[in-house]
Amino acid sequence: MVAASGPVRIYNAREVSVMQRFTPGRSIAAAAFCLTAWAAQAPAQDHSQYEPADIEYGRSVYLERCAVCHGEDGDSVAGVDLRSGRLRRAALDRELIQVIRNGIAGTGMLAIDLDTAEMTGIVAYLRNMTYEVDVASLGDAARGRAIFEGAGDCLSCHRLEGRGLRTGPDLTRIGSMRPLSALRRSLLDPTGTMRPIDRPVELVTADGTRVTGRRLNEDTYTVQVLDDAARLRSFDKADLREFRVIEQSPMPVYGERLDPAELADLLAYLVSLKG
Amino acid sequence: MTRSMETARRTMLASMIVAVAAAGPTAQDVSFERLRAAAEAPADWLTYSGTYFSQRYSELDQVAPANVRDLQLQWVYQTPVFGPWQTTPLVVDGIMYLTQRPNDVVALDARTGRVFWTYSYATPSDHRACCGSNNRGVAILGDRVFMATLDAHVVALDAATGAELWDVQLADRHLAYSFTLAPLVVEDKVIVGSAGGDRGIRGFITALDAATGEEIWRFHTIPGPGEPGHETWEECPPDPETYCDPEAWMHGGAAAWLTGSYDPELNLMYWGLGNPGPDFNRFQRPGDNLYSDSVVALDADTGELRWYFQFTPNDPYDYDAVQIPVLADIERNGIELKAMLWANRNGFYYVLDRETGRFLTGQPFVTVNWAEGLDDNGRPIETPQPPGAPTYPGVQGGTNWYSPSYSPRTEMMYVPAWESYASVFDAQPQEYAPGRPFVGGRPATAEPVPDAPTVPGLTRGPVNTWTAAAGSGAVVALDAVTGEQRWKFEMTDVTSSGILTTASDLLFTGARSGYFQALDARTGDLLWRVSLGGQIVNGPMTYEVDGKQYVAVIAGSSLSTFALRD
Numbered sequence: 001m002v003a004a005s006g007p008v009r010i011y012n013a014r015e016v017s018v019m020q021r022f023t024p025g026r027s028i029a030a031a032a033f034c035l036t037a038w039a040a041q042a043p044a045q046d047h048s049q050y051e052p053a054d055i056e057y058g059r060s061v062y063l064e065r066c067a068v069c070h071g072e073d074g075d076s077v078a079g080v081d082l083r084s085g086r087l088r089r090a091a092l093d094r095e096l097i098q099v100i101r102n103g104i105a106g107t108g109m110l111a112i113d114l115d116t117a118e119m120t121g122i123v124a125y126l127r128n129m130t131y132e133v134d135v136a137s138l139g140d141a142a143r144g145r146a147i148f149e150g151a152g153d154c155l156s157c158h159r160l161e162g163r164g165l166r167t168g169p170d171l172t173r174i175g176s177m178r179p180l181s182a183l184r185r186s187l188l189d190p191t192g193t194m195r196p197i198d199r200p201v202e203l204v205t206a207d208g209t210r211v212t213g214r215r216l217n218e219d220t221y222t223v224q225v226l227d228d229a230a231r232l233r234s235f236d237k238a239d240l241r242e243f244r245v246i247e248q249s250p251m252p253v254y255g256e257r258l259d260p261a262e263l264a265d266l267l268a269y270l271v272s273l274k275g
Numbered sequence: 276m277t278r279s280m281e282t283a284r285r286t287m288l289a290s291m292i293v294a295v296a297a298a299g300p301t302a303q304d305v306s307f308e309r310l311r312a313a314a315e316a317p318a319d320w321l322t323y324s325g326t327y328f329s330q331r332y333s334e335l336d337q338v339a340p341a342n343v344r345d346l347q348l349q350w351v352y353q354t355p356v357f358g359p360w361q362t363t364p365l366v367v368d369g370i371m372y373l374t375q376r377p378n379d380v381v382a383l384d385a386r387t388g389r390v391f392w393t394y395s396y397a398t399p400s401d402h403r404a405c406c407g408s409n410n411r412g413v414a415i416l417g418d419r420v421f422m423a424t425l426d427a428h429v430v431a432l433d434a435a436t437g438a439e440l441w442d443v444q445l446a447d448r449h450l451a452y453s454f455t456l457a458p459l460v461v462e463d464k465v466i467v468g469s470a471g472g473d474r475g476i477r478g479f480i481t482a483l484d485a486a487t488g489e490e491i492w493r494f495h496t497i498p499g500p501g502e503p504g505h506e507t508w509e510e511c512p513p514d515p516e517t518y519c520d521p522e523a524w525m526h527g528g529a530a531a532w533l534t535g536s537y538d539p540e541l542n543l544m545y546w547g548l549g550n551p552g553p554d555f556n557r558f559q560r561p562g563d564n565l566y567s568d569s570v571v572a573l574d575a576d577t578g579e580l581r582w583y584f585q586f587t588p589n590d591p592y593d594y595d596a597v598q599i600p601v602l603a604d605i606e607r608n609g610i611e612l613k614a615m616l617w618a619n620r621n622g623f624y625y626v627l628d629r630e631t632g633r634f635l636t637g638q639p640f641v642t643v644n645w646a647e648g649l650d651d652n653g654r655p656i657e658t659p660q661p662p663g664a665p666t667y668p669g670v671q672g673g674t675n676w677y678s679p680s681y682s683p684r685t686e687m688m689y690v691p692a693w694e695s696y697a698s699v700f701d702a703q704p705q706e707y708a709p710g711r712p713f714v715g716g717r718p719a720t721a722e723p724v725p726d727a728p729t730v731p732g733l734t735r736g737p738v739n740t741w742t743a744a745a746g747s748g749a750v751v752a753l754d755a756v757t758g759e760q761r762w763k764f765e766m767t768d769v770t771s772s773g774i775l776t777t778a779s780d781l782l783f784t785g786a787r788s789g790y791f792q793a794l795d796a797r798t799g800d801l802l803w804r805v806s807l808g809g810q811i812v813n814g815p816m817t818y819e820v821d822g823k824q825y826v827a828v829i830a831g832s833s834l835s836t837f838a839l840r841d
Contacts, residue, residue, distance in 0.1 A: 182726050195727040196744035217738045219788040220766045221804065 050124035051181035056138045058125025061118045074129050083129045093123050115176035117271055144269025147262055166230045169198055173275030183270050190249035204242040303367050303418045303434040307462050311539050318819035320366045323412050323457040327537040328602040331680040332776045333817045337824035339779035343793045343803045347840040350388030351833050359734055359812045360829045362412045366818035377408035378424045386820045394437040402426040403710050404453035405473045412457035416485050423454030423467045443488040445481055451710045452476050457534050461575045464491060468531025472549040475526035475713035480546055482578060492578035496529035496548050496566050509562035518704035523560035526707045528552030529567040533676050536600040543572045543581055545600035553715025554593040556702040563588035568596045582632030586619045593670050594621040601681050602629055607756050616755055618679055618690040620672030624758040638758045640751050641673035641692050665721035669698035678773030678814035685796050688755045689782060693769045696746030697721040730769055735787050735810055743767050750784055752799060762799035773814020783826055785811025791828050807835055
């Protein structure tokens, strides 16, 4: 019996395919096989599984948090060359995350507290220090804020630090909760990336009143909704004439509305929202 | 066993009987005959699944479809220990015995919920039980209560006082052996099976002398060299393409972490066995890996294997066959069937002949894509999914250890099912290290959209953010003989609750969302529900005291009992 571990992306599970292609027997004599040897000789992972937005953001995190010891080129610590693509304790991304999160006892590698966006970024960057990646330039957060509050009209649905409406998810801490690449996908493909719980609902009560809003919770018999007037409402499904979950996101496709530079600026602002 | 040991055992048994007689009718006296006839004495609930046939069906009928809306809370007992609470209480003559985390036994008045005594086993903190400090309950024989512990001990307690009578160690906790099940008592033996199949154990089922704790027999769930079935742990090829473990059988899992069933006439016990280890990398343990993911029929006197049936050979999905073996005598079209009914974690429902183990029929009861069907012998015709693609059912299975129920009145098998739920499996080579997690990769729950919350594996909080888009629950009612679906009761969240049916054609079941529900067992119609708040991860049970029928269920940290209002 094993509990399902944290989710991975099934739409881009390159780590799986890399593992499938890699057959230890090919590179190591089977009799002498051991995991440490396998880990040490694992090939660098396929860099195309990492998204440019994460790599670029990761570079900024690296320069701020890691470069003081490891150096800008990743080779300042004796015996550790982050650019080599061979991380003895971290052949897999989840191992790399463990090393960063917990540090390495008895060495100068301290535990580093990073949020989701930072961790996703730093892993993407560390896996790609040796590649010449054409990364999208990280934009300017101040310009992004102007777009957010102006042309983007984001506050007409989203809440941020006590301002704006509550129709969409509160974005006050979104920059620590979601990787930059996920934020980018949301702006480019709002419907395809909208979490099921965030899908708007439309329901009609017994007296014919139509209510729209966002689900906060649902069970077999009831549903809890934050309606468009920001009221908390709870309904018995049996009492409803209609209950519909709308799969089309009300958010505009910002890839059509903004040019690439504006998009980069908006993303830089969103990832700066750490709450 | 030597002759002198046998004599000593008989003497002790005799003294137990004398002691019971001397104490008068107030002391517990649960004879083997009484256990055998449990179905005819429904006021008590004497074994984990109610009776040896494990139907979780009761002849009590005071609570019925016509009055179930009059159920009223009678009392609540709260455990002081946090964590999913999986125990099924026993009730004997109005006394309830149950376990709570990590290894406490509580005796209380089943009419009022007031506690007589609590026994706390000193569970060492360094036990290595997988998946939490679970314990699913006690067994009872004579005036003794038996509990198996997280550090692989079994203890016997005085049912009247909770005093410890004996404590025996059966395996090394440092090697991740543990017990989470309620023991099974047959005749004068206490039988337990080991957990630890995700941590490189070699599973076993052991019978102890109820009087002394002395070991009578032990069945290794993975046959050793020279034993039949050992060849299914195939030798590694000389130049394997991927990591192959030449000692795979020595730490190949096949744990027996859920109570077996028993047929007194055949004198056979039936035990469901768990996954081979490591769970997800089948390539390093070539062969069918017997008796992982199998049911084994053992002679209750000797522990000898009479037959086996393997549901999932060389399993890479953690599809434990750790479900309650449900036994039923069914007559259909003039043919009397000694059946074993089995809704398996792998998503197929099976009917076996429990005398011989012969496969009779099988078909999926949830969406399945790892196999396209079963052949004439019940062996799956596998259709492995490409890397990165979702496999149905997911790692928690189409069902799991949650007790199903069979009603001889409706001849339906009722299964707690997970639907629209898949995992992406990722096999990785892993060397065995004693006592450590040994899973060979990891599964991830398939996401409805990128980065969306997915169904939590074992526990949930009060808010459902994953929604039915990531998986939903159901009670599926199957024709017990054909496996055809007769009705389905759908729930928004997945379920980890067992099912109880009664002679009034009521079906009781819980939900992870905390609802406790009564359905019409014939139609699946909802008749009554109450929100108890915490997740329900045990099987509801029923009993009678002073002419009043009670229905008990655990939700979160509370055991709640209901009865009709006076």
